[in-house]
Amino acid sequence: MTRQLMLRRRGFGRWTVGLLGVATALLVSPVATAQPDVDAGNAITATWQATGGDTGPLGPPSGDVYPIGSGFAQNFASGKVFFTASTGAHFMQGAILDKYESLGGPADSDLGFPTIDEGPGRAPNSVNSTLSAPDNPVIFWTPDTGAHVVRGPINAAWDKLGGSSGVLGVPAEDETYDGPVVTQKFTGGQISYDSRAKTFTTDPADLAGQLSDLSVPDDPVAAINAARRAAGGPLGPLGASDGEPYKIGSDGLGQNFVNGKIFYSPATGANVVTGQVLAKYESVGGPEGDLGFPISGEKDGGVAPASRMSSFAAADKPVIFWTPDYGAVIVRGAMNAAWEKLGGATGELGAPVDDQTQNGDAITQKFSGGAITYDTASKRFSTEPANLASQLAGLEVPGQQAAQAPPSAQGRAADSGSGTHWAWWLLAIIPVLLVLAVVGLVVARRRRGDRDDDLFAAPPYQQEDHDAHDYDHEPADVGEDALFGDRYAREGLGSVTSAERPSTPAEGHEPSGLDLWGLSDSAADLSASGDHADDPFVEQDDPDSINTAPTRVQSAPEHDFAQPDTAEESTAEELAAEEPMGEGLPSDEDGLDSDGRDTDGLDSDGLDSDGEGITSALPAAPFAAPVFERDAVLDTGRHARIDDDDDIVPMGTALHLPLDDDPDAIPDGYPIKADTRSGLYWAPGSADYDEARAEIWFATEEIARTNGFVRGG
Structure with a gap:
């Protein structure tokens, strides 16, 4: 028993030592291997020593190894040694080093790092060094021509024609460009390459035939x-x-x-x-x-x-x-x-x-x-x-x-036939239509005496649990367009007067017209819908009929919004139709109740001899508020009105696209030019009005500014 325990302990100790060794190796080995500056220093030192060290052509070192570009370098008295892991360590000096660094060296040029030590070329007294860029550049120097870079298609063609010992000799100038054509001169002629046509031309011309089968890699x-x-x-x-x-x-x-x-x-x-x-x-x-x-x-x-x-x-x-x-x-x-x-x-x-x-x-x-x-x-x-x-x-x-x-x-x-063009304008027009529609809805609800000033708030009897309701105040069927009505859905924006609709719906009347604010008959009086069968403020004598004017048993809250200056005075019949009616109203000695209504012939319960209430003796309330002139664009709030001298048709179209037959002609009633690309608009008389091209026309400057345009000129 004791022996087994000792063996287990010994085995556990060996496992512990082994794990510690592995952990130590993992922690220490990255430090030992991830030292590129050390590797660079060792490689550079080896190259320097191979040239003869302090007594060689490079001379003694001048400073330590330092990073440059994607590699390292070290300076010496008469040159430099450059290093990357892929190219190794190679030196440059003299005119070739000067040329290399004048073009940006390894950090700021596209030449890359040297791939060989600087050494003699095939031409007499020449020296060259090759570099790592993908188009195989070489810096070639002679005492007579100096140092020049030869690379890419020109270098491939030069090599094919014998290089520095061939007919073209050594490079006399750097490459030059003329569009897609690159050209370089040599002591014995020149080579040109058209990168678009992928063809060579030469001087002497007969040399080009030797290059017809030369394939030049297309490196992006x-x-x-x-x-x-x-x-x-x-x-x-x-x-x-x-x-x-x-x-x-x-x-x-x-x-x-x-x-x-x-x-x-x-x-x-x-x-x-x-x-x-x-x-x-x-x-x-x-x-x-x-x-x-x-x-x-x-x-x-x-x-x-x-x-x-x-x-x-x-x-x-x-x-x-x-x-x-x-x-x-x-x-x-x-x-x-x-x-x-x-x-x-x-x-x-x-x-x-x-x-x-x-x-x-x-x-x-x-x-x-x-x-x-x-x-x-x-x-x-x-x-x-x-x-x-x-x-x-x-x-x-x-x-x-x-x-x-x-x-x-x-x-x-x-x-005008461009689908993309018109789709763009639809996106621009839709917000304008929505703004006009919301303004109309807000005003219409307030004029009908709604119990809540907020257009989107739930009625009083739904306030406690308004989040749980799918508000269904609108009738189930209000025509082709529940927001604008069937007339707007077919004909576009326009004004509708009371003359276009019956003031009092007759029995069986199918509401299809619009009131002044673009609401269908059935939508104009929310309380007349059968959807309000549970409304405690609506008399339930005939809940299924939308043609019966309901009698209210409680007055709607007062509204304090100011009417526009152009409002017409309502008739007595209209005022009577709009006034909420009560039951059992007391009458004075003239047979009138406190509101001035005739109560003759009614008993103490407010009923006549046929048992009908006061409402049967009065005309049914019209669906729409009295018609009056209103600026649907400038009347923006309950008490706010912006005065403007421009004549605007109520609820009329506020903008106009260029005419098909003459895009530069001014549409009638739309003198304001606007350009969606610059966001500017011009009014007649502006300095640039005649020269400006209109992508859209507005009726007034105010409407142009409302849509985000800034006055030009």
Whole structure:
């Protein structure tokens, strides 16, 4: 027994020691292995010592190892040694090191880290060093030509033609760019490569035949780096990089910089877009919009004092053209074809002023010197000045389908047939209609003497448990539209007077008209619905009939809201119809009760000889309040009224869309222009009124401001 216990204790002790050992290894090993600066220092020291140490070409060390870019470096008296785990430790010195660091070195250039020690090339007296970037750059130096970088397709072609010992000799200059074409000169000729056409040209010309089967890998990152170099590198308009490259779509790539972006796709290559051209491009969807990827970097548009232009890959050959006067404008399809035919921005038409618009079959675009219109049905152009049209006869229009697409993404389109265009306006109009409807409902309920000022509060007899009720005050069937009524559902907003509806519903009358505030007959008097069978304030003689005016046994609470100045004085019959009625009311000596009503012929219980109450002798109350003039837009509260000199039709449409036949014509009664893109509106007499293009017309400035627009001009 004791022996077994001792064995168990011994076994437990061994397990404990083993676990402690494992734990110690786990805790200590990361510290021992995760020391990149130590590894870098050891590798750099080994390389330095291999060159001869203090007495070698690098000389003694000058400081400790320090991090740089994604690796490490150490300075020596006559050079530097650079290190990463993937490239190892390699040194540079002299003119090659100066060239490397002038381009940004391992931290700020796209060259990467050196992959070999600096050493002699095949040409006499030459020295070179290769680097780790994906396009295999090399820095090559000779005493006569200095240090130059050769990389990418040019380096591949140079190697194919024999390199520094071949017919082309050594590099004499750095690479240069002309759009998609990169060129580099050598002591024995030059090589050019068109990244879009994927073809080489050479000088001497016969050398190009040897490069016909040369395959150049299409590396997206290398292409983006090349586009950045073509734009001036870190010192160019793009500035410093702002993050790593990111995917766009299935095979695209993009990279952000401080002052712009580079977009890449296999079909278009990598191209730079900056400033307002970039802002315009991204406002219509960028590379994933209908313009496609850029097919060229920004270039001078040829218009003084400054202009920029970028081209894009869509079938209708769009461009974005920028000038200080007109900003960035899209020109595409028929407009671009005709504009180019007439000389482009340097021709008679000049620079584009605004994006194209479409009205039916007609596409129109304005330029600083005139305008172009293209009829997609007849396939004919017309111009301003008119004499330019003859030059466009028979002109082929690229991307015909794209040109006829609704210009929803091209600014101020006036095409009434564009589904996207009208869907956008519906979203803008719906809030206006809802505001008008709520105002009408609030006023109508208050004028009927509702017992609660809050439109959405439960009646007094439901207050204790209002959260548990599915408020069903509205009749079950109030026509086609429970909010606006069947008339508004079919005809749109408008005013309805008492002349359009019976003042007292007859027996069997089917309520289908509207009162002044857009309520159907059946909705106008909530207490007349059969849904209120349990209402203690409603007489239950005929709960199923909505045509019987109910008799109240308790007066509704007083309302203190002020009537509009334009209200008409109610008639005696209307006042009598609106007054809540009581039972057994005392009468005076003239046969009138305290409210002045005739009680002759009634007994002490308030009944006549037929046993009927006072209500049978009075006309039934009308469903609607007395009709009076009211401004549904400006009367915004119980006591609030905003005075305005503009004449507004009560409950009339407050806005108007451009006319189909003439979008620039002023609709009758709607003189206020508004532009949803800028958020500005213009009144007649404003400085910019005649030039401003209206996307929507308002009846008054007040309505324009109510909808969030700011006065322009």
